[in-house]
Amino acid sequence: MKRKHRILIFFLVFFISISSRGQMLTSQLNKKTATVGEPLVYTIKIENLQGKDVMASPKNELLPFHFQVFRDSIIKKKESYVREITFSIDEEGRFVIPELQIKIGDSVKSTISYEIEVSNPTQEGEEPYDIMNNKKIKLSLAEYWELYKWYVLFLFIVVALIITLFMLVRYARHRGSPPLIIKNQTLKKLHQLKKKKYIEKLESRAFYIELVEIIRDFLSDQYGVSAKVLLTEDLLLQLKGNSRILPENERVVGEVFRRADGVKFAKMRPDVFIMRRDLEATISWVKRSLEEVDFEKLRKDV
Numbered sequence: 001m002k003r004k005h006r007i008l009i010f011f012l013v014f015f016i017s018i019s020s021r022g023q024m025l026t027s028q029l030n031k032k033t034a035t036v037g038e039p040l041v042y043t044i045k046i047e048n049l050q051g052k053d054v055m056a057s058p059k060n061e062l063l064p065f066h067f068q069v070f071r072d073s074i075i076k077k078k079e080s081y082v083r084e085i086t087f088s089i090d091e092e093g094r095f096v097i098p099e100l101q102i103k104i105g106d107s108v109k110s111t112i113s114y115e116i117e118v119s120n121p122t123q124e125g126e127e128p129y130d131i132m133n134n135k136k137i138k139l140s141l142a143e144y145w146e147l148y149k150w151y152v153l154f155l156f157i158v159v160a161l162i163i164t165l166f167m168l169v170r171y172a173r174h175r176g177s178p179p180l181i182i183k184n185q186t187l188k189k190l191h192q193l194k195k196k197k198y199i200e201k202l203e204s205r206a207f208y209i210e211l212v213e214i215i216r217d218f219l220s221d222q223y224g225v226s227a228k229v230l231l232t233e234d235l236l237l238q239l240k241g242n243s244r245i246l247p248e249n250e251r252v253v254g255e256v257f258r259r260a261d262g263v264k265f266a267k268m269r270p271d272v273f274i275m276r277r278d279l280e281a282t283i284s285w286v287k288r289s290l291e292e293v294d295f296e297k298l299r300k301d302v
Helices: 002-021 141-175 179-195 204-223 232-240 247-265 272-301
Strands: 024-029 033-035 040-047 068-076 080-088 093-097 101-104 107-110 114-119
Touching: 024 114, 040 101, 179 204, 179 272, 204 247, 204 272, 232 247, 247 272
Parallel strands: 033 114
Antiparallel strands: 024 040, 040 080, 068 080, 093 114, 101 107
């Protein structure tokens, strides 16, 4: 009996020594039946690692490619290795996790295979439930620009076309304005000048600067004179050769322009009476301008 005990003890010690030197590889699947999209957990463990290297497929590439992997975590210590993979299958049917080879040091060990039955619980016409929440992704300015640059450029082009069209219409209206409209617009400007009370405040410089600008615009639009760019003397010479403007109206323009030059350059200070007279004379001339325009049109027709 003692000899038998010794033999039994010997084999027991031998088995323990062998086990203590070898690595134990185990694998586990938490479920073998699941529904479409349901998370499953596959775990690989290695014990008694003895500090050896473990080589397997990279993260997210261990399971078959048609499995949807959510998380693939690896915890490796000196004596243990744990790899836990959370995944799902998005189709119904039978699927297999095959035997997977894991290299431990110089030796290669294999896991066991698992068969998974996947069913679809949704009825016909029902929307499947999405177990994954939508992820919010923060984009940089450069990424936003790449996404929306063509929309921005298109918007700029549309705005530019609208502005161009508006300016063309405005220019065409300005160029083709009938004499009556030009006259009424000029009278409106003169009445607005009167409301500014430059005359009552004796602000002669501001008064004559605006009055001369209104007259230059009117001469250019109503009579076709280059009044906006000519100096006073050159302008008055051009008016003398213009058959469209009557001599009395030409005289009004001459008096106002010379007085304006005296105010700007010779520091003249006209009184209230003179400034008021120049304004009223200009208003009267603008009102009479239609007679000149109609006469010139009649003369051309004849």
